[in-house]
Amino acid sequence: MFHLIKLEIKKNKLGWFFKGSVLANIIILGFVCMFPLIERNEGEHIFTKYTDYFMISGAFVRATFTIFAAVLISKMIIDEFKNRTILVLFSYPINRKRILSAKLILIFCVTFMAMAISNVVVISGFIGLNQIFHLTSAMSLTIDDFLAGISNLMMFSLATAGAALVPLYFGMRKYSTPATIISSLLIVMVMCSSSGSAFSLASIIYIPLGLAIIALGIVAGAIRKIDRIDLN
Incomplete structure (x- = not known):
């Protein structure tokens, strides 16, 4: 399995993903830094605790x-299914289920690691910039607070990495890329709706956890049916 995952990494050349992740981190950090500036200009304080910034960045x-x-x-x-290039892989003396499993494991691991690293980078970057520019007084926290906040974000990231596999179901129905992307946007709406320090779906871990359980069923079903899919 590990060998198949390595082959997938070489074949798919994930450089675009890592470059996109760096750019995304910069943009997210910029957005998070804008909130205290907007609050200062408007004279309102929506984010009153450091946990609010952890929530919005997460x-x-x-x-x-x-x-x-x-x-x-x-x-x-x-x-690969749509263009039938998957037939090349299926022609090898390797079980189809192992091939699909390797792809899904790689997607899950890359997504989780990207989320985990990005959470640390964005929060650490915001804390550092706050120390220099004094963006907000709500971000004063101890090492224990920081570690507790990061641990919470890691749990959310793990559940969300699983939930992010739900679009596989919609994409596999007609091998549709638009359906895959649109379904991911719907999942984002369900998981990450936020209204500052008020009630927020983004702070409820049971939502991504529930979606992750659904995704597990979708993945199990896709792997079980893979031998019956006829691409000829």
Whole structure:
């Protein structure tokens, strides 16, 4: 399995993903830094605790990489079925289920690692900029607070990386890339709706966790049916 995953990495050339992740982190950090500036200009304080900034940055990160995961699903799975290039892989003396499993494991791992690293980078970047430019006083926190906040974001990232596989179901129905991307946008709307410090779906871990369980069923079904798919 590990060998198949390595082959998928070489074949798909994920450089665009990593470059996109760096750009996304810069943009997300910029958005998070804008909130205290907007609050200062408007004279209102929507984010009153450091946990509010953890929540909003985490929501941005999860939304971004849920869509990135849908792009990976489209490029690595949907397009190969649509263009029938998957037939080349299926011609090898390797079980079809192992091939599809390797692709899905790679997508899950890349998505989770990207979310985890991005959460640390964005929050650390915001804390650093806040120390220099004094953007907000709500970000004063201890090391224990920081570690607790990051741990919470890691749990959300793990659940969201699983939930990000749900678009596989919609994409595989008619091998449609648009359906895959659009379904990921709907998932983002469900998971990451936020209204500052008020009630927010982005702060409820049971939503991505529930979607991750659904995704597990979708993945299991896709792997079970892969031997019966006729591409001729």
